[in-house]
Amino acid sequence: MRIISGQFKGRRITAPKKLPVRPTTDMAKEALFNILNNLYYFDDISVLDLFSGTGNISYEFASRGTQQIISVDDNYGCIRFINETSEAFEMPISTIKSDVFKFLEKSKQKHTIIFADPPYNFDIDTFSKIPELIFQNQLLEADGLLIVEHSKHTSLSHLEHYSYSKSYGGNMFSFFDLETE
Numbered sequence: 113m114r115i116i117s118g119q120f121k122g123r124r125i126t127a128p129k130k131l132p133v134r135p136t137t138d139m140a141k142e143a144l145f146n147i148l149n150n151l152y153y154f155d156d157i158s159v160l161d162l163f164s165g166t167g168n169i170s171y172e173f174a175s176r177g178t179q180q181i182i183s184v185d186d187n188y189g190c191i192r193f194i195n196e197t198s199e200a201f202e203m204p205i206s207t208i209k210s211d212v213f214k215f216l217e218k219s220k221q222k223h224t225i226i227f228a229d230p231p232y233n234f235d236i237d238t239f240s241k242i243p244e245l246i247f248q249n250q251l252l253e254a255d256g257l258l259i260v261e262h263s264k265h266t267s268l269s270h271l272e273h274y275s276y277s278k279s280y281g282g283n284m285f286s287f288f289d290l291e292t293e
Contacts, residue, residue, distance in 0.1 A: 117142075117176060118154075118174075118177065123201075128193065136169060136283065137281065139281065140280035140283040141168065141172060155176075157180070158221075160223040160225070162229070162230070164190065165187075166194070167183055170183045170205050174201070178204075181206065182223075186212065188209060191208075222252060223251060223256060224253050225256060228258070228260045230242065239260070242258075243258055243288050244272075269286070275287045
């Protein structure tokens, strides 16, 4: 994977092969950040990266100047890799090793952007728990966005607070916000 823009643009990061991950493709990541670039100043936001895996999305935010980034994953190897990489690049990424759903139940901190990249094989009920817990626990700032990455074969359009989706190859990003009911 590579960082596509910002201070660390062009840097390649190679994750250990044994990590149970499926990093967001460069094409999909670039398209996502083009959308976000038109909505936010990256140095003014806080980001929560759920099911963070290799930290691919967190690194992109850090490279673009975001100073408040929390990465949550339940895999120790993923958390260790994110810690090592963010330390090597001096990126302001805090990590939490936790089951994402347990973390969302207990968390009280609000974020501008919450990005979730859960396993694509989750059933629709498990996918729906993500926005449900985030909105129920009021974890988004007023102008914030929840972005859930999923397979194009999964539709989240029936869920509360759903706004729209964008498809990039086999990947899809569904966007949720406070204003959409």
